[in-house]
Amino acid sequence: MAFFNTEMTLLILGVILLATVLAGTLSSRFGFPALVGFIGLGILAGVEGPGGFYFENFELTQGIGIACLLFILFSGGMDTDWRDVRRMAAPALLLATIGVLVSAGIVALSAIFILGFGPLQGALLGAVIASTDAAAVFAVLRSSGLDLHGDVPALIETESGSNDPMAIFLVGAALFLIESPTASPLQLAPDFAIQMVMGAIVGVGVGFGMPEILKRGGYQQGGLAFVISIAAALIAFGLAEVLAGNGFLASYVAGIVAGNRTYAAKATVSGFQDGMAWLSQVVMFFTLGLLVTPSNLGPVIVPGLSITFILMFVARPLSVFICLAPFRQFDWRSKLFVSWAGLRGAVPIVLATFPMVAGVPGAFAIFNVVFFVVLLSSVIQGPTIKWAADRLGVRS
Template identity: 70%
Template sequence: MMTVSLDIALLVIGSLLLTTVIAGTLTSRFGLPALIGFLGLGMLAGVDGPGGMRFDDYVLTQGVGVACLIFILFSGGMDTRWSSVRPMVRPALVLATFGVAISALVIALAAVMLLDFDWFQGFLLGSVIASTDAAAVFAILRSTGIDMSGQVPALIELESGTNDPMAIFMVGAALLFIAQPGASPLALVPDFFGQMALGTGIGLAIGWLLPELLKRKFYESSGLAFVISIAAALIGYGLAEVIGGNGFLAAYVAGLVAGNRVYDARRIISTFQDGLAWLGQVVMFLTLGLLVAPSNLLDVVTPGLGITFVLMFVARPLSVFVCLAPFRSLDWRAKLFVSWAGLRGAVPIVLATFPMVAGVPGAFTIFNIVFFVVLLSSVIQGPSIKWVATRLGIGVADPANPALEAAGRS
């Protein structure tokens, strides 16, 4: 077996990280999400590309993905201004729960009809791909020039930060139903509310404690403040998971609370966590790109196109219009934009590793379909977000149409 020295390994890792960032920057200049460049370079370095690196460790990929998502969600929470998103809490939470469930059920039905999946496999695929991706949404919205103080962008941002727990819960439920077909769905209801309550509680506690600790002069004026912020994100996630809560929700809520309190170190901590979040995106997408062999995607082109079409034009719009129907302040233009801005990214791909690790029948096909859908969603929806926002008058001032301006702003 060929061995590589530590020096060469570190050189290769550093070179891959730098090249991945450059690739992401280049794709962004062409109007594509940076994740396309990150994933693309990973695939080029992988077994089917000129790099020829063979990597098929789904357990490691799952661990890397979870670790990176913790910091992405924590940073996303820190950068979210509560004063802007507070009016959108109720619609965002409805979308983050019932909306995810509706999307999953529609995709499940499509998978049964189009892919000849059984209901459990279909529900698993739907659950994996139902949630929007926080990293993709945060990056796209903040790079398009859309007015982030508007209520519609705030709704999308808050939803993307809070809908992962619902998707993760449903993936776990689907795996349980596959392993134990006789399990009762009603028995999972108390578990769901328990996970959400514990995750929120831990997040609130960590988010309050972090600024209190950083107010101490010794910490706020030294690099130890950065170490403490890393510890806060990890403890929030880990503690919530250990006691039966949802760790991802805890990480996001902790960042949200810490980012909206007043203390001297807040700005530098936010900047540092933003850097960690970008590092997390680069590492996560590069790892996922290495894991996927492009030749395997050829077998799922047709089913992938079908699922992507259903997701973009049926499942997501249906879930948005149904869930936001009670909220009269959001007109059809706002709902249409929210439907189109439901970007998929790393979260569905990371969730798709769970069936692989669990050894579920058809897991390899599900993984490749999810990867294909994420790529297509990013290529189609990402570059068109600003154009759609402009056409619908969302997040931009339109003096000729006060009604549209009101819909796009708080």
């Protein structure tokens, strides 16, 4: 009987993976990001869908989300040209730090007035939802075939891959202040510096180390080279976190450094990591969809709509225009497009599990609002990326 159960479990997992991919492909054909299809199938398989599967393990979901995100960032880094990163370092860094902070602040104020949250709860919601999502941005831009002029695509991708650490730090800071109301936010400044510096150092080290191991070990094609690339992504994240660094930054930096070095197995490893990133998206979004109970979203529709439109039409544009003001190569049309291309995706939903796991008051409302905002952002912004590029004249 145990063997039969194992067979059935593997069969069901295979069918779910295939069905999720097909759902994502179908949503893409209708102009929606693939993540909509992935999440949609998860909802259908969940407790209120035909699948009827009850799943409410936020801690497991958080672990799955973290594991998937590190591979998405590692793969995104491997596909990023170092020349783009070097050229776009200053504006992308401003968007990834000050931009996230501005967006988080505006959303926090909105949550206080619209949702009746306290200041720290509002700050937590703002931090959770402030960063753009690397998986969503990479998928939409690279699958849409958009040929954008100038530095616009490089800026969007570099920003989306590097702004998660700031959002994660802000979420951690908000949780810390909720648990220790008498603490000063200034106490967290050294922690932020250590996280960024250590994450970058570990990322550079792992990024240089992986190609060296592949070259010196003679792993030229496939096989063990794939295993080593998986190990590199895991070590970059894990080692950075153990050393008080930011693991997500380390994963992204490691991918950039490794992807811009020359070694025999580079093409096959890059292709394999691209497959790992897509598998991660499928697993992560399906799991997140499984976690959602649609009937719980009803009470947050009106406030969720309000937060979404404030984020899309006030917080994000304002943060982009402020951060890109010193950079004259970006005119107002480019800034508007960069603003519109700041899709939300899995990162905010995964971050929304942190308050749930920590048992923060109001965490359930935060999770539902975040899920609603992400879904609405994907449905509105994803299909209109090409239209926005045409109307703003940023296509080559």
